[in-house]
Amino acid sequence: MKVTETPIPGLLVVDLPVHGDNRGWFKENWQREKMVAAGLPDFGPVQNSIAYNAAAGTTRGFHAEPWDKFVSVASGRIFGAWVDLREGPTFGETFTIEVGPDRAVFVPRGVGNSYQTLDPDTVYAYLVNDHWSPDAEYSFLNLADETAAVNWPIPLTEAVLSDKDRAHPRLVDVEPVPPRKILVLGADGQLGRALRAELGDAAHIEFAARADFDLTAPDARHWRAYGTIINAAAYTAVDAAETAEGRAAAWAANVSGVAALARIATQHGLALVHVSSDYVFDGSSERPYREDDPISPLGVYGQTKAAGDAVAATVPRHWIVRTSWVIGDGRNFVSTMAGLADRGVDPKVVDDQFGRLTFTADLARGIRHLIETQAPYGTYNLTGTGEPASWAEIAREVFALGGHDPARVTPVSTGEYFAAASGPVAPRPRNSVLDLAKIEAAGFRPGDWRTGLGEYLGG
Incomplete structure (x- = not known):
């Protein structure tokens, strides 16, 4: 297991050992003791959610949530993109990486995250350290923002997007997420x-x-x-x-x-x-x-x-x-x-x-x-x-x-x-x-x- 820092403070990439044989594969998707020892924050997850996307090109985001998030893939591959939407000198900093079953990403509160499926029937899961609430306050960024300039593997004109995600503001109009x-x-x-x-x-x-x-x-x-x-x-x-x-x-x-x-x-x-x-x-x-x-x-x-x-x-x-x-x-x-x-x-x-x-x-x-x-x-x-x-x-x-x-x-x-x-x-x-x-x-x-x-x- 290896934890790697990114240009966005607190956004961490975790390489996960995957053990396979003729029956398939097995991995420890969340192992608190090992991960904390490797450098992951002991962020105290309280909820586990699973997302399934049938078609390649399904794209969600950018959503900056009021909790920390640990994202991993169970089946298929995703292209992940993150933009720092927190107050501070790294506001607008962007990072992208491909994520499969052998990789996970820790996303700190206030960092906008987006995921585009690269394979059909993709399943990814995420742990969060607060229970979802309809009253939770999010910040959003448009997927096509010119400042973030994400090079999407599947162009957004061909991707599957929700109407809400298409309508999110550009970076210049985003209200930065204040500290806790x-x-x-x-x-x-x-x-x-x-x-x-x-x-x-x-x-x-x-x-x-x-x-x-x-x-x-x-x-x-x-x-x-x-x-x-x-x-x-x-x-x-x-x-x-x-x-x-x-x-x-x-x-x-x-x-x-x-x-x-x-x-x-x-x-x-x-x-x-x-x-x-x-x-x-x-x-x-x-x-x-x-x-x-x-x-x-x-x-x-x-x-x-x-x-x-x-x-x-x-x-x-x-x-x-x-x-x-x-x-x-x-x-x-x-x-x-x-x-x-x-x-x-x-x-x-x-x-x-x-x-x-x-x-x-x-x-x-x-x-x-x-x-x-x-x-x-x-x-x-x-x-x-x-x-x-x-x-x-x-x-x-x-x-x-x-x-x-x-x-x-x-x-x-x-x-x-x-x-x-x-x-x-x-x-x-x-x-x-x-x-x-x-x-x-x-x-x-x-x-x-x-x-x-x-x-x-x-x-």
Whole structure:
């Protein structure tokens, strides 16, 4: 078995071994394990259809369908032609090849496909990864389009065509097929706002506040139209999670909500981007935490994030993005320190917890990188780069950058800081430094947190 790329991205030709003897022949028309190993996408077919054409010259197309398609021949031969009708630089790219029982073609969503039978009594089959629906949205291209300029073995004037196929538009009039949709949940939070700025307002990007989205509604979306869900929603009130009410809310958002998303993503073959936290670790390590280090959360918040990670990891296509000390548009440690400095307040700040700041703009940029490059699925640490610091050191940086005396910040231990606390206090990891080698190997270089801090305060 051999899988060969074509000039149209994602359109793949598969050479199939055919075993014959005096009784006829046999082939494995679809063998998931072997084909995925050879380079075919694990596209999750759900429907198998068969087309029979009695006469040579029967021609269908061009149809660009809203699903992926695996086309093979059971009897006879066909001439296949494909034109990329998706948005992007390869719009209009054409590829043709003859297909018999020893060859199949994987056709990605949005690529227009057409087939002309070369033999009488031709039978070809195709697997698709969505059920046919009369409401499905197609794009079409005229078989005689001068730009595609397909050299049909049997001229279209002699071919058998339907009236609908004769009337399809020329390429200049075709509306390009947009990418699969991306749904961002938690669009009203710090990271959600950064994702909105990073991803823009393209028609295929949807943003939803977590409170406005009912995960239990069975038909909330036509999910096959989507490619990715980004879960930027979470319960992050670390200390409140230690109360009875907060514990229930944290488990509902960080575990039950993730479980609902995981079911949707798995059922419909979507990619799930799930944002995790350094709080899944207890902070006792003397080195930066790697993605495969054993988790050991200290408090309720960390426990719910660890449980959410375990659920998200069950999705075949998942990116778990583990981060720490997030700073974005809204109330956060840096904005609080800057406000205290301006008001003449001299704070006491913890000096025995160490980590790196992560700015939401950097986090959003890294998430986009994982999606667009289709980086290998799994867990990735993503924080700012640079030498780690304590919260007290960061507070002094904030004061200095604002033109204030950094000595106004008094360093204290965690125990001293919370000694007079009136309510529950969650345990914090001492070491929140995450190892960034894996995401850097995937081609993404996070920004230095100190540079980011200057830009954040200067903006």
